[in-house]
Amino acid sequence: MQIIKNQTIDQMAKQIRQETAATDDAIVAAQVADIIKNVRENGDEALKTYSATFDGVTPATWRVSETEIQAAMASVPQKVLAALRTAAENIRTFHQQEVAVGFEDTPREGIVRGVKVTPLSAVGIYVPGGTAAYPSSVLMNAIPAKIAGVPNIVMVTPPQKDGLNPTVLAAAKIAGVDQIFQVGGAQAIAALAYGTATIPAVDKITGPGNRYVAMAKKMVYGQVAIDMIAGPSEIGILADDSARAADIAADLLSQAEHDVNARVLLMTTSATLATAVNAAVAQQLETLPRADIARAAINDHGVIYLVNTIDEMFTLMNLVGPEHLEVQLTNPAQYLAKIQNAGSIFLGPYASEPLGDYFSGPNHILPTGGTARFSSPLGVWDFQKRLQYLQYTQSALAEDLPAVTQLARAEGLEAHARAVQTRFNSNVG
């Protein structure tokens, strides 16, 4: 990894801003715009072309049948099913605490105002499947949707030459997904946004994916809602001399192996640790099955910042706003207050990032590319919406009438003033 040292905090901040901006690729944008247009105009025919081109296979049917799901379930080893079920339970107990409830109040006699919360009617969940299978992303998407009460959860995932990964289908069964379609990439996002003859249009699309998927979600926003930009994985680690180089290297590689575009950062006050982490990364890469992907990510998007103080680390990491942030500093919990921008935070020497990817309960669908400045982890809140309501008695209306008509006329909106006045007149009259 490149080591940045002997620079001022302003110089390092400038480099971080440049790296973050570089993730929004104009070539990808143009390609994805084309795919969306084609799917919108040509529906399933366009899906066939893109599946053949990008996935090397056009499935005989887009929809996965119940028989295929049952067969997949039967083929998954019991130990894997047990682990999936325990993970599902941990995710469920965590997310049940996120349920938003409405309220109703009576600010004065005769006035009732409130907010009612309702689930979205139909959501599309994207489950990645380009270079790896992601049963964990099925659980992370579908369980919060289920808790929110969404009646129609439509899953899409890229087709595979040998059929869909059985553990992905088992996870969908465990989580209660309603329909599964084998289509991936930007074309799947376009299909969910606009609908095709076989794939239903939904109200919101959630879930992670590579840069094509992330760009497509960004582009269909407005036609449908999206959860966030959840693109290629990222990890930022803050470490001092108390951290073990081998542990840091392992966690950096855990995210680097996702994608050649994954971003991995270490900020440390220790020059000795920086050198040791670099050596450990090189050594661990030698035995990693997905070394090619991880090496490309480390070489192209891997940086170690050697900083002067712990405060500098937090200032710079808040500029990055990484998807995952590990705090491997002495007494890590004391630093929570200093963190403003990060998707998910892992404190101390034992909270290794993959615990969050698979198992412990917090969601692994998280904002990337610096968007943790304004986005949050996927949660039950993403599958709920709010409606407001208001009711008045006649005497409450009489009391508020003068102020409301004043405000309407101050805006030059006479019809508004008359609407309220008329209601009052007709009711007294």
Ligand SMILES: NC(=O)c1ccc[n+]([C@@H]2O[C@H](COP(=O)([O-])OP(=O)(O)OC[C@H]3O[C@@H](n4cnc5c(N)ncnc54)[C@H](O)[C@@H]3O)[C@@H](O)[C@H]2O)c1
């Ligand atoms: N941010 C998060 O919350 C989070 C969580 C899990 C995974 N991830 C990320 O999800 C991604 C998974 O990526 P993946 O590639 O394995 O699966 P994917 O399903 O995201 O992407 C595969 C699809 O990309 C499309 N594609 C591939 N090359 C293309 C090209 N040249 N032009 C147009 N489309 C193309 C194809 O349609 C293919 O089906 C990784 O980047 C990983 O880091 C992010």
Ligand SMILES: N[C@H](CO)Cc1c[nH]c[nH+]1
């Ligand atoms: N680290 C990914 C989010 O960036 C989530 C994941 C799923 N499986 C393994 N990892």
Ligand SMILES: [Zn+2]
């Ligand atoms: Zn991961």
